[in-house]
Structures are given as C-alpha cells and as structure tokens.
Amino acid sequence: MSQPLRLGIAGLGTVGVGVVKIVRQQAALLTMRTGREVVITAVSARSRDKDRGVNLDHYAWEDDAVALATRDDVDVYVELMGGEEGPAKDSIEAALKAGKDVVTANKALLAHHGQALAELAEASGAVIRYEAAVAGGIPIIKSLTEGLAANEITRVMGVMNGTCNYILTRMEATGQGYDALFAEADALGYLEADPNLDVGGIDAGHKLAILSSLAFGTQVDFDGVELEGIQRISLEDIRQAADMGYRIKLLGVAQMTGRGLEQRMSPCLVPAQSPLGQLEGGTNMVVVEGSDVGQVVLRGAGAGEGPTASAVMGDVCDIARGYRYPVFGQTADTLKKAPRAQSALPAPYYLRLSLKDKPGALAKVAAVLGEAGVSIDRMRQYGHKDNSAPVLMVTHKTTRADLDAALAGIEQTDVVTEAPVALRIETV
Numbered sequence: 001m002s003q004p005l006r007l008g009i010a011g012l013g014t015v016g017v018g019v020v021k022i023v024r025q026q027a028a029l030l031t032m033r034t035g036r037e038v039v040i041t042a043v044s045a046r047s048r049d050k051d052r053g054v055n056l057d058h059y060a061w062e063d064d065a066v067a068l069a070t071r072d073d074v075d076v077y078v079e080l081m082g083g084e085e086g087p088a089k090d091s092i093e094a095a096l097k098a099g100k101d102v103v104t105a106n107k108a109l110l111a112h113h114g115q116a117l118a119e120l121a122e123a124s125g126a127v128i129r130y131e132a133a134v135a136g137g138i139p140i141i142k143s144l145t146e147g148l149a150a151n152e153i154t155r156v157m158g159v160m161n162g163t164c165n166y167i168l169t170r171m172e173a174t175g176q177g178y179d180a181l182f183a184e185a186d187a188l189g190y191l192e193a194d195p196n197l198d199v200g201g202i203d204a205g206h207k208l209a210i211l212s213s214l215a216f217g218t219q220v221d222f223d224g225v226e227l228e229g230i231q232r233i234s235l236e237d238i239r240q241a242a243d244m245g246y247r248i249k250l251l252g253v254a255q256m257t258g259r260g261l262e263q264r265m266s267p268c269l270v271p272a273q274s275p276l277g278q279l280e281g282g283t284n285m286v287v288v289e290g291s292d293v294g295q296v297v298l299r300g301a302g303a304g305e306g307p308t309a310s311a312v313m314g315d316v317c318d319i320a321r322g323y324r325y326p327v328f329g330q331t332a333d334t335l336k337k338a339p340r341a342q343s344a345l346p347a348p349y350y351l352r353l354s355l356k357d358k359p360g361a362l363a364k365v366a367a368v369l370g371e372a373g374v375s376i377d378r379m380r381q382y383g384h385k386d387n388s389a390p391v392l393m394v395t396h397k398t399t400r401a402d403l404d405a406a407l408a409g410i411e412q413t414d415v416v417t418e419a420p421v422a423l424r425i426e427t428v
C-alpha cells in the first residue's frame with residue numbers, strides 16, 4: 001500500500017468538523033476506494049480550547065495557518081477558514097509555494113484571486129481542488145471539469161445559495177420574517193461569517209463566477225456579475241408571486257453570447273411547478289447546457305456540515321488517487337478575459353410599486369413606462385396603507401435596459417414612496 005495521505009486542516013467550524021468526522025468514521029471506506037490511508041496530522045483554528053464535539057487530541061495544533069500549511073508532515077493543506085484575504089489567502093499561497101496540494105471550500109477567495117492562485121499552483125506543480133466551494137455537496141465542479149469536458153457549454157444556471165433559498169421558502173411556509181429565519185439558517189450551519197454575503201447575493205455571485213470560468217474557459221470575473229440580493233423581497237412579494245403560480249428564487253445565469261459573457265445573480269420569479277420552483281430549504285440546483293450532452297440538472301444540499309464535508313473529502317479522494325488537472329479545467333495561460341455583456345434577452349417583469357395615494361399617480365407611472373417602451377400585461381392595486389397605495393404589475397417582455405430606464409423615470413416622479421421592486425420572470 002502507498003504512504004498515507006496526510007491532511008492539515010485549518011478551520012474547525014461547520015465544515016472543518018464535518019471533515020474530521022468523515023476522516024474518522026469512513027476511514028476504511030476511504031482507504032478501500034483510494035488505495036491509501038487518509039489521516040489528519042495537524043489542525044488549526046482560532047480557539048484551541050473550544051468544545052467542538054470531536055476529539056482533536058491526536059492531531060498536532062498550530063495557531064498559525066501558514067505554519068500548518070507548510071509543515072513537513074502535511075501533504076494536502078485543507079483550508080476551511082474562509083475569507084477572501086488574510087490567513088486563508090496567505091496560507092494557501094504558502095502551501096502552493098511549498099508544492100503542497102490544496103483543498104478549499106472558499107469561494108470568496110477563488111472568485112477574487114482564482115486566476116493568480118491557478119498560476120501559482122501551476123508554477124509549483126500543485127493542484128487546488130474546491131468542489132465544496134460551489135453548491136456544497138453537488139458535484140458540479142467535477143461534472144464540468146470531467147464528465148462534461150468534451151462539451152462546449154452554452155449556459156449554466158441555478159440556485160446556489162442555501163441560506164437564501166432557506167429564507168425564501170421558510171418565509172412562504174411560516175410567514176416569519178428575516179430575523180427568525182436567520183437564526184434557523186445559522187443553526188443549520190448555512191450562514192457565511194458575514195451573512196450579508198448570503199442575502200446580498202454576493203456568495204452566490206462568487207459561485208457563479210467560478211462556474212463561468214469552468215464552463216467558458218474564461219478568467220474568473222466576479223466583478224462582471226450583475227448582482228442583486230434578496231433583502232428587498234417581502235412576504236408580500238412571496239405571496240403575490242405564489243398567487244400568480246410562481247416562487248421567488250435567487251437565480252444565477254451565465255452564458256457566452258456574441259457580445260460577451262453575461263453573468264447575473266438576482267431574485268427571479270420561476271414557475272412554482274418547475275424543478276427550480278420546487279426547491280425547498282437549503283437545496284441547490286445547477287443546470288448545465290452542453291453542445292452534445294444537452295441539458296444536465298444536478299440537485300442536492302448546497303450547504304451544511306455533511307454535504308460540504310462530503311465535497312471536501314471527494315477532492316481529498318481524488319488527490320489520494322493521483323487525479324491531477326488544472327485548477328479551472330485548462331491551463332491558466334489559456335483562460336481568456338471575456339468582455340462583459342448585459343442580458344439583452346427580453347423577459348416579463350414583476351413590479352411592485354408603492355404609490356402616493358393621490359389622483360393621477362398611476363397615470364404618471366403608466367406614462368413613464370410607456371415612454372420607455374415597457375408595456376403592462378397585468379395590473380392590480382391591492383389595498384392601501386397609510387398614504388400609500390401598493391400596486392403590482394406584470395409587464396410584457398422587455399429588456400433589462402428598457403426596464404432600467406423606466407425605473408429611473410419612475411423614481412424621478414413625485415408619486416412613489418419607495419424604490420420599486422422589479423423581478424425578472426423566468427420561464428425555466
């Protein structure tokens with residue numbers, strides 16, 4: 001039998017503890033499947049004394065992640081601390097420079113520094129694996145880099161943030177507000193250290209940027225993702241959408257067009273009975289369209305201890321077996337910088353407006369929409385609060401550019417009491 005594969009794990013939170021448990025509980029299975037014993041030699045986290053429900057006595061302790069990453073008895077550095085800068089970045093760079101393979105769940109880091117890290121890995125002959133970084137337990141990175149490698153990918157889309165899907169579906173099911181649901185998502189281990197990354201759509205945007213690189217052979221371009229979070233979605237929006245046969249999902253879409261790479265992550269209405277519409281709780285779904293394979297749909301747990309640790313350990317198994325390929329599926333020097341493009345594909349939009357309750361207000365809004373070339377399909381005024389009158393509209397198909405022009409015009413009128421909520425309706 002080959003030498004054991006020795007892991008050094010930095011970060012002993014939700015994911016790190018999950019990884020320790022799998023290494024312990026599945027030791028025989030891991031050896032059988034990889035032909036190598038997989039062991040942990042050293043660990044690191046902020047607090048040594050914290051009770052994490054797992055016994056860490058057998059492992060060496062390092063206070064400093066860089067020291068852990070470069071230890072002689074560590075073959076694979078497993079970074080599970082998180083953060084796009086600081087110890088996560090420093091320690092991964094140190095590991096790569098020392099020629100050690102890296103496994104990480106850190107999408108923020110890869111979204112911001114993926115290209116530089118890929119170049120560093122290639123220069124040192126090391127690999128970086130990151131299945132856990134996108135859609136948790138769903139093997140989407142492996143699917144794109146291996147199973148679908150012979151396809152020209154035309155589109156990648158999906159629901160990629162467990163927290164947002166949990167909050168949106170639980171709001172609908174329980175009528176509760178954000179605060180209570182944050183606490184539930186936290187208890188399930190879904191939240192980022194800064195939950196604004198979740199509800200702001202940023203975490204899902206990081207994931208989409210990584211998938212775009214793999215799908216289209218481009219350098220990761222997180223700043224090119226058009227981002228919108230779920231913070232402005234109210235229970236009222238969820239109920240009105242349900243009433244029309246839709247559910248609201250934080251949906252990411254990336255596609256390469258003749259004009260450039262489109263990447264958008266925003267709350268959208270999708271048909272309630274569609275596969276995306278039926279996703280509950282922390283479940284994610286990724287849809288890939290390939291030139292030869294057609295459409296492939298992957299669904300599973302996008303966050304939480306077990307699913308995320310499962311993905312980390314899948315990467316560890318690949319390294320134990322000796323699978324090695326470039327970080328984004330092709331060498332870093334072949335990854336292109338794609339021009340950015342806004343979606344030109346027209347779609348209907350859901351609009352929720354809060355109008356001043358006075359004569360002529362609605363007429364003014366209708367006029368602005370008309371001038372921008374946005375026509376109204378359906379409209380409903382559904383009850384007054386104080387001096388405002390909530391109005392719901394569904395537009396005919398329109399481009400985002402025309403809609404943005406209309407929204408800007410509406411905000412300039414003196415008849416709205418707050419910025420409109422505009423959600424694309426996807427017929428997926």
Ligand SMILES: NC(=O)C1=CN([C@@H]2O[C@H](COP(=O)(O)OP(=O)(O)OC[C@H]3O[C@@H](n4cnc5c(N)ncnc54)[C@H](O)[C@@H]3O)[C@@H](O)[C@H]2O)C=CC1
Nearest residue numbers: 011012013014015045046080081082105106189303304308
């Ligand atoms: N929780 C989840 O469902 C998922 C998490 N991830 C990613 O996995 C990584 C870890 O996430 P969680 O386990 O949820 O986080 P966590 O907050 O539960 O645990 C983080 C661990 O890292 C340690 N740590 C953090 N900053 C540190 C520093 N500066 N120096 C030393 N130790 C430090 C903490 O002490 C803690 O042990 C993050 O990159 C996250 O985005 C990815 C997919 C799913």
Ligand SMILES: N[C@@H](CC=O)C(=O)O
Nearest residue numbers: 161162163190192303
């Ligand atoms: N905070 C993330 C964790 C997994 O990536 C999420 O909720 O999806």
Ligand code: NA
Nearest residue numbers: 131134136138
């Ligand atoms: Na994954």
